[in-house]
Amino acid sequence: MLIELLTKKYPGMRLWLAQRLSAVAMAVYLTVFALLVALNQPAGYQDWLELMSPWWWRVFTLLFFISLVMHAWLGVRDVFKDYIFNLGLRAVLQVLVDVLLIVYLVWAGVILWSI
Structure with a gap:
């Protein structure tokens, strides 16, 4: 049943999941x-540095930020689709949000791997 819901017949279900x-x-x-x-x-500062410095915790934190960016992208995309009816404005705003989310993800990665 779940596998059937994830097919092309129900495209929104994959994004929802x-x-x-x-x-x-x-x-x-x-x-x-x-x-x-x-x-x-x-x-x-030294205590926080020791808490955040193990490689496995930095990977876990990076996965958190990847999840956060994906979650935010999907949520903002749906809000834009629901409330911004002008397609040109919606596209510009979506590109702006996409660029900002990518910058934030790269920034988080730089911070995590420079510890």
């Missing part, structure tokens, strides 16, 4: 992050 899965990934990350902060209780 992608947004829900990205939300679950972000919720898992935030839960683990809250637990790590509660257990380690970082007080200063």
Whole structure:
């Protein structure tokens, strides 16, 4: 049943599922992050640096930001489709949002891998 819903017959279902899965990934990350902060209780810059520096945590954080960008892109796209009826304006705004999301993702990657 689920596989049938993900076919070309229902194109919006894949996007809906992608947004829900990205939300679950972000919720898992935030839960683990809250637990790590509660257990380690970082007080200063050095403590935060030690918390964020393991390679596996940086990969997990980068996956969080990829999920966040995908989730935001899908949400903003749907809002634009629902509320901006001028196709030219919608296209310009969508390109602006796309560029900003890519810049933010690259920026997060640079910050994470320069730790």
